[in-house]
Amino acid sequence: MDDEETFMAMSDDEEFPVGGSDDEDFGEDNDDVMVDDDDDDGDDEAMFGVEESGAPTLLVDETQCTFITADELIAQQVHLIKEISSVLQLPHGTARVLLEHFGWSKEQLMERYWTEDHDKLFADARCIQPKDMKDQCDEDMCSICGNDNKEELLQIGCGHGFCHECWVAYLEEKILSQGKQSIECPEYNCNILVDESTVTSLLKGPAHAETLARYYERVADAIVDSKKTMRWCPAPDCKFAVIAPHSKCKMVKCKCGFEFCFQCGQENHTPVLCLMLKAWLKKCADDSETSNWLQAHTKPCPKCASVIEKNGGCNHMSCRKCKHEFCWICLGDWEPHGSSWFNCTRFNDSETAVVREKVDASRSLLKRYLFYFDRFKNHQSSRQFEEKLVKAVDWKMKQMQKQGWGWVEVQFLIQAVATLQQARRVLQYTYVFAYYLKKTPQCLIFEENQADLQMQTERLSEYLEQRAAKMDDLHNLKQQVMNLRAYCEHRLQKLVEHVEEGYKVGFWEYDEKIAEEMVGQVDEFNESLEL
Amino acid sequence: MATKRRLKTEHAQFKKTPPEGVTLLTDDPTSTRWIVQIAGAPNTVYAGETFQLQLSFSDKYPFSPPEVIFLDNPPQHPHVYKNGHICLSILYQEWSPALTASSVCVSILSMLSSVSKKEWPIDNDSYMARWRISRHGPQKTLWDFHDDTV
Structure with a gap:
């Protein structure tokens, strides 16, 4: 009974450890971590590396980074x-x-x-x-x-x-x-x-x-x-810089347990690419004052994508980070502007009209956006709630050990929670991916994969949350949890593999607003595989 | 106080040996807001015109630059906004504490002298629109500079 009370007290506690930091102690296996680490384009040479590994290339290899x-x-x-x-x-x-x-x-x-x-x-x-x-x-x-x-x-x-x-x-x-x-x-x-x-x-x-x-x-x-291969871990209060094996590295896991994208510094956002995520986050924040301000006053450096603020001054910009020189008005290289710095001839009314049209179009798409946003947010808040599971499951694991189970034998529970958290995170970002995707037959397959993963995730979540603590038949519990986890992982792999294949083969078609930029990013992403 | 001491010395120097075409109108040596009149140099598009500059010194002066703006009718120049704000590197990032109020005024005068055509900055309208809302001083602006010759 004492233990039961401890459990209750813990569940009420709001100071739960951030998911991910705990599971590291349990030596979870590499398959638990999804990454956009590598992907490939259509050429056979690069394909070779992918096929050899068997697993999706979007996995974090935890041994690849060092920390300082x-x-x-x-x-x-x-x-x-x-x-x-x-x-x-x-x-x-x-x-x-x-x-x-x-x-x-x-x-x-x-x-x-x-x-x-x-x-x-x-x-x-x-x-x-x-x-x-x-x-x-x-x-x-x-x-x-x-x-x-x-x-x-x-x-x-x-x-x-x-x-x-x-x-x-x-x-x-x-x-x-x-x-x-x-x-x-x-x-x-x-x-x-x-x-x-x-x-x-x-x-x-x-x-x-x-x-x-x-x-x-x-x-x-x-x-x-x-250093192109170094980056501060973006987790709050984390003191580590991550040293990646190469500068094109995608998803990494810090010593503190936080997984993030080495390229854009956001949390692990498999399966979307940085550019999509960036566009999405910008969109999400659209209603807030800050984002309105950002949109009005900042532009990304055309070369390194650092956010640059300008609230006045001349239009000849030089990025402080990569030293790229460009024109604020047309975002083109500064070079062709030559000495006519006061007048960007590459800027004209028809272009501004296009911009305005785009703005109007995005308004009419608001409803569609809200559909995806709602689901994106929903998984995000589920993830927050499920962080409590780490404590609950920890209690259950101690219980089981008291009943004679070995430490190794009870790890399946915390591993299941890790899978759940990972699946939620991937699901969350699939809505970003889906939002920018055009309806093609491949997109329908993707949506099916997404629905399957969602179903398995909910089943796993429900089981862990509602039943695991109460279940007395521990052997049955283990069997069930392991099965559910396996289904969930399987669906997750399928989904990520499919998205990845699409990047490689090039069967994804993107929304016009983002399509042009996506081509470049997919190429870049595919190139990184060769490293 | 280092700021006061330095301003007093500068004030005396400025009054005693003003640069050509530049006059310090403020007489009070303890003032932290100086008004300086500059006269457009002969044989330039501003010949015969005079402009007034306001230099405000914070208590961080000379480690942070004075805020310098044109008063009333600023010259029509590609680096001067209609509100009198000036896009000149030494007033912001390139400021050095070894520069003085007098050397700043000389730089502004030479900036005026180096153009052959009177024009407002290309982004004057958008800059003004933002400024009307924010009312930020020029030091709040993140300037980018490109042309050392102007």
Whole structure:
């Protein structure tokens, strides 16, 4: 009876562990995790890899990623700096700036260091060659505040001296207000970078501890951003960055248990592709103030899809992330605009008319949208409710162990919950897929698969929720749960395989609004298989 | 206070040796809002015209840039919006604390001098429409700059 009460107390508790973090402890098998990891286009060469594995290529391989925290990242970086500094006989600060310039790649730095002209190399990296470093200030006065106490002036090799107070105020402004880690000399038109050790020594003491911590956060962010195979886990409070085996990696599972798409940073969204999901989420948020604002004021960078905000200024945009230059008005490359920057000739009334037409059309499609949205949301909220099952099932497993069952023998329950959560998640995203799909015979097959999976999922859910806790015939329970789980997994596999095949063979036809973009993304997705 | 000290020094310097075509109209050396008159340079499309700039200094000055806008009738220029906001990199991202109010005014004057045709920015209307709602100062705008020659 005590146990029964514990169970009740637990069910009432709202602080349930997030699904996924628990099941990791139970060593669930790889089949439990769906991923768009790889897919293929029609060419036979690439098909080979798929057929060989047998299972859908949309699976997360949990062994493929490694994980790192910000502190470890910084420690690693210190190690690298020391190495470079001793090999190239450079001061630490210089070694650091050079390394950062070459994206923290030792190999690249070494190669370029020995083959390139040093004047150019150092100038490009925005640092001063040791031989050119000035050992005193050009002027006897701080050019920020006019302080003429020579003793207090400090320069970083370029000769531009500023007093300690002004340096600190400058760094605080850059780090706290502007969130920068790459900080230039305060002098106008001097692009020499302030190295990490200078920042650390200037921001000594408890008064600046917060600023310095912020600085190191930025430093870690910059390292992760510079690596195409690294990405912060988007789960709240997760401190890990995921290191993927290659940059085209799709779905990954973080050490914290959270599964997410390595490309777009959203949670695992199998079977849809990022672009569809992005379009969908944008649509979903349409009614909110934020999304209205986003639509009005931001556009995705045409190259890297980073969201770019502009609320004024000139139309020549350069993406801060990938440095791509484009025209805000037509989103085309900047290049052809040449010197006629003030007038984008590629923008005309007929195009704006088309945009307006599209808007009107989407209104009339509202009803259709709501049908899919409703189901999407429904599965999403079911997923939230079913997180409670983890606790309930945990209780049941303990019960069973008390009755003489082995730990291994009771794992079927938590595995069934994991399958249920996964099936729900996939179902949820199938509505996004369906929304953008044109009605073709293949689409009907997909809808049947979807209905089958839905039915199996509901059966599994119902059984686990309503019956599992009460069932006394444990052998029968195990049999039932394992069967239901197997059906569910089977349906899930079928559905994902079918979607995947469609990407490969190209039998999906998409809604006009998204079709053109989808072609590109499907190609890209298929290419990633070859890696 | 570093800001006050620096503004006082700058004010004295500005009054004593104003750059050509630039006059500081504010007499109070303790003011954090200066009005500066600039005269269109001869042989440019703005020759003979004068404009007024307002420079507002926050207590973070000179570590953050002054807010600089044209008052009343701003010059018709592809980098100046009708509300007086100016698209000039040194007023925002490219600001350096080693720059001064006087050097900013010189830059603005040379920006005016470098065009051969009076035009409003291409996105003036949309910028103004948004500004009428938000009433944000120019520093709230995320500017993108492209042309170092203007």
